[in-house]
Amino acid sequence: MVSAAPAPPSQGATRILTGLLEARTGQVLSENRAWRTETALRPVMRTHGLADIDALAAKLVSARDPRLEEDVVNALLNNESSFFRDLQVFDMLYRDVLPQLRDTKRDRVLRVWSAGCSTGQEAYSIAIQLRKTMALWRDWRIEILATDISTAAIDQARSGAFSQIDVQRGLAIGDLLKWFEPVGDDWKANDELRQMIDFRADNLFTPKAPTGLYDLILCRNVLLYFNADRRKSVFDLLAHHAHPQAVLFLGAGETVIGQSDDFQAHPTFRGAYARRFASVAGAAGALRNVG
Ligand SMILES: C[S@@+](CC[C@H](N)C(=O)[O-])C[C@H]1O[C@@H](n2cnc3c(N)ncnc32)[C@H](O)[C@@H]1O
Secondary structure, three states: OOOOOOOOOOHHHHHHHHHHHHHHHOOOOOHHHHOOHHHHHHHHHHHOOOOOHHHHHHHHHHHOOHHHHHHHHHHHOOOOOOOOOOHHHHHHHHHHHHHHHHHHOOOOEEEEEEEOOOOOHHHHHHHHHHHHOHHHHOOOEEEEEEEEOOHHHHHHHHHOEEOHHHHHOOOOHHHHHHHEEEEOOEEEEOHHHHOOEEEEEOOOOOOOOOOOOEEEEEEOOOHHHOOHHHHHHHHHHHHHOEEEEEEEEEOOOOOOOOOOOOEEEOOOOOOOEEEOOOOHHHHHHHHHHHO
8 A cells, every 4th residue: 555645844834944944044945955854854853753844843833942943953954065075176275275374374373264064074174184294284283173053063073973975975095094994884083183173063143163363264065045144244254254364265156256345356276265455554454463
C-alpha cells in the first residue's frame, strides 16, 4: 500500500518559520530555497516529537522554547562550504596577499577574520596555508577568528571533525594526510591546526566576537540572502574592523559596488576589496590611529 504524502505546510506555518529565520539572522528564505524547508526541518520535528511543519509552527508560537527556536534556525541556515572553496582566491592568498601583508606589516601581527565561517573549512584552509610557510612567520602573532551565527556549525567547526565526503571536497590528499587524523569514519584536524583558530558563535547584527582591526577579512557567500539594509549594516561592521590596509574577500556572486562607500575594488588583488576613505586626510588619520 502506498502511504499518503504529508500535506504541504500551510502558508501561515511557512510564514512563521521564514519570519523567525529572518528576525534572528537577517536571512531571507527566497521562494527558490523554500523547497528545502521541509527536508531540513525533518530531524528537528523528529527530535521534538512534532508530526509536521504546521505542528512545529504552532509550537514555536505557543511554547516560546529557545531550544526549539535555535534548532529551527540552525536547520534553516544554508551552511554550504568546502575546503579551498573558489581555489583562485586561495591561490591569490598564498601567492600574493599573505606575502604582501608579511612584507608591509611592521607590527608583525596578522589578524584574520572568517565572518560567516559555517563549519570552518574556510578558516582551516587559511590555517593550512599559513602552516605551510610557518618559518616565514617566525616572531609573528597570528590570530584567526572564525564566526558564524549557527551554534551547530560552530560546534562542528571547533571539533575539527569532517566526514570523508567533506574532506574530498577541496582538500588535497597531501594536506589531508599532513593536517588531519583518521578518527572512525571521519577525519579530525590535528591540534596544531585547531589551536590556530578561535571559533565563536556570533551574529553579524549583534557582534561580540570581533575586536579591533583585521588585516584579512573573508565574508564569502553570506551576504547573498540579506536584504539591502542588512547588507549595508554588515559592510559598516566590516569597515569598522578593517585595518586601513585590509584585504576583503566576498563570495563570487557578491560585491560592494553600489552597496558600500567604505570599500572599493582592490588596486592590486583582482576580485578583492580595499578600504576606501572619503579623503586623503581620512586615510592618513586611519593609519595614524593604527600606529
Ligand atoms: C553559505 S555559508 C558560507 C560559508 C563560507 N563563508 C564559505 O563561503 O564557504 C553562509 C554562512 O553564513 C552564516 N550566517 C547567516 N546569517 C548570519 C548572521 N546574521 N551572522 C553570522 N553568520 C551568519 C550561516 O550560518 C552560514 O554558515
